Amino acid sequence: MGSFDFVTFFFFVAAVIVFIQLRSVLGKRTGNERPPREKMERREQTASQDGVDDPKVVTLPRRGREAAEPDAFAAVDAYAEPGSDLNKGLREIVKADPSFEPKEFVRGASMAYEMIVSAFADGDRKTLKSLLSREVYEGFVAAISDRENRGETVRSNFVGIEKASIIQAEMKDTEANVTVRIVSQLISATIDKDGEVIEGDLAEVTDVNDVWTFARDTRSRDPNWHLIATEADQ
Template structure:
């Protein structure tokens, strides 16, 4: 993995409590009752003040503003075909933040993916707030509120992530945006107040295809990445 400065941006093992919190949400998933599609929005500057000290926030350690080293570009070339739009986008991101590594990003993103969908199934607003932009958080909470008002609950079990790839990377000013396609499998059902299944299935494994976008301001002192857009990939 190299030195600490090269550790994946989703490095949650800063303390034992972080590990315990992560393990507590694994094995629970939702995919049938996803919040409405969120359009990609520029993150509100005040978001940078939320959750900085929260161990569940996804972060990317930075090495300062030095120029990108050759091995950083080599990691990009190994991940995306040189000359492709994805490769060019990742190179621009590395120039802005030399500690970024696409392979490590994907590993961390899948961890965050599980945490977010599990928190949504459980109605865990605190965890969602630390991982989502303000706009996406509002959409998730609205869907949770509606579900709870109907007396419904979600029962879900994570089977596994079949595939996760970066499909787009770009710099918008100082903001780095990275989009992934995630294909997962889960068992999920929504139950009404009487315990009857109203959506999904309690035993059937369902394939879920998602496209999620994360962002971070590379010049901000806040190292946190947050989800700014979700979309079901048909």
């Protein structure tokens, strides 16, 4: 695969991480279904972009911008069955961006998942704007505003991500699109303006299934991937 340097996967503005799950915007819950909120945790990710250190960066390894050679597809073949639609889609992305590596992408997407739902729970519009497409951002902000207007909060303990995997990949002109299925576990309850629990259970773990699509213009010098679509995992 060649030697690696580092490229930024996502730039994050907030250093305080709050783990939650957005109910209607992010995906479908299984079991006791309820909206999310937060539990505070600080995480600092350190990376280097163009020789400048940034402590709020999630990084992905890359090989550089050289043309993809046959052995550059080894990681793709190891991740997805050769000849499958997923394999073909991933190969097209590698051709456009030789830095792309499926397992490392999933690792970064999993981190981004936690950070995005945390920013939503915290009402951190600035962070969300840097991570989401305009359309997704507008949907998240509308949900945050509705919650604030009702005086409701959601207290949540993010237990962890049980599984994350790429289920679809394709090139749309110069834009790489990668769809990831994420299964996470949360403990969550909705609290009204009077401090009463109106939905959920603060002692019960619930599975949450989401399907998120990330995109990046492979011709852009901007290395950031952005969340462009969310849907419930049926």
